[in-house]
Amino acid sequence: MPTLRRLAVERLMGYHRFLAETRGRVVSGTVTSDEIAAALDLDATQVRKDLGAIGIRGRGRIGYDIDHVIGGIRTALGFDRTHLAVLVGAGHLGRALSSYRGFARYGLRIAAAFDTDPDKVGQSLGGQAIRHTRGLRGFVRHHGIRLAILATPAEVSQKIADRLTSAGIEAIWNFAPLRLTVPQGVCVHNEHISVGLSELTHHLTERDRVRSGARPGPHPS
Amino acid sequence: MPTLRRLAVERLMGYHRFLAETRGRVVSGTVTSDEIAAALDLDATQVRKDLGAIGIRGRGRIGYDIDHVIGGIRTALGFDRTHLAVLVGAGHLGRALSSYRGFARYGLRIAAAFDTDPDKVGQSLGGQAIRHTRGLRGFVRHHGIRLAILATPAEVSQKIADRLTSAGIEAIWNFAPLRLTVPQGVCVHNEHISVGLSELTHHLTERDRVRSGARPGPHPS
């Protein structure tokens, strides 16, 4: 199975969520590509292509077996495995992430949380004591951790990322508001959350411009 | 200026961040599309197109004035205005969002926080007392709030969203893990954070498959 494109992963996540909700409500246990597409405002062909790409087949006149599709998506995206992670940064965001129980459904298990602040070290987070970042490298190596969640302030994030990658981390889920530089082969996902905000502020601003009858901008195409 | 596509907004945010960092480091005060493109791993034509689309012009042989570009992006995305928002849900995530000072740079100001839990109501959040959601509608109407940040548990989110839209909210930044149904004309941005996680778990899983020499999947294209 080739690596899926970003948009395909996003759509598969949408199918997964929709089907998990739908599962209990459907007597037949099956769903058509049309039903999925209608619920997520997509084209039915798109749905069939996405499912076909991860090896899921439907049946003519019947559709797709819901459990089979859910299972197939979970296998394709790796939700059927346990992904041990270290969480670095035990501020508000780190606490919010570690307290969200929904991630377990995707196989995520936070093995330990780290922080540099001596006041935070030793405090409890998710039933475990927060460790000092000094021990980060040793912990990652000893437990063979591959995934790190970075919820540190921007200033220290690159330094922590360097430490993580030198310890052998393979994937970083980056919540710090900056672009990390990492060695080839390390996968970074930047959770640049302000982008979502900017879409909404842009929308509100644009709406005002239209309402106030402002002339269209330089590119009305 | 026509409404920008999602990807264009995301790129503009990238330019904005890069230029804000670069500003102090560049003596000339200018930057070329090539430099921006190299830093963000994009095509220089893409950069020129994006900037042209929001009415920003450069100069041959010189490039773009950094301050002018930053200002243009801020105007286009609405960062030069104040966007008053209500925050609903004062759990870990709500606290994390309200404590992040970086949003102010994009014009966001959280006017008040709300929760349903009587234990939380009255507690302090960002220097203000958390209010009961009973008062949500009145507050939104009285202050003409247009934007809501939804950080509530999935079960109650649709109900809260209904209340918000009936009070006249125009945009919802939704952190609850479900798809909201809203009246036409209300703009929702779903911050489906697990998508980022799934990209990483998929990547790790796929890497293992390749390493273990698993035969390629059904669509090796």
Place this chain on the structure above:
DNA sequence: TAGATTGTTAATCGATTAACAATC
């Protein structure tokens, strides 16, 4: 069987990239 639904190939659409004349 008839007909609803899939799986796949072909057509369309939009976004990205290349080319190059205009500009400074």
Place this chain on the structure above:
DNA sequence: TAGATTGTTAATCGATTAACAATC
């Protein structure tokens, strides 16, 4: 001036959608 860089048109590329034979 010469040449670096923009702005814009044309070409390419990939992703989405349409069409339809195969399937159940």
